[in-house]
Amino acid sequence: xxxxxxxxxxxxxxxxxxxxxxxxxxxxxxxxxxxxxxxxxxxxxxxxx
Numbered sequence: 001x002x003x004x005x006x007x008x009x010x011x012x013x014x015x016x017x018x019x020x021x022x023x024x025x026x027x028x029x030x031x032x033x034x035x036x037x038x039x040x041x042x043x044x045x046x047x048x049x
Contacts, residue, residue: 011017036045
């Protein structure tokens with residue numbers, strides 16, 4: 001949790017808010033990959049790409 005607070009402070013001080021959407025997309029794709037590893041919905045996710 002401390003990492004998120006420090007990252008938010010970095011974004012605020014350095015005015016680098018354009019990094020936030022990229023970070024969100026990376027987290028979403030990472031979560032999608034983790035879910036696709038061993039689930040029954042994996043074939044449906046693979047057809048999207």
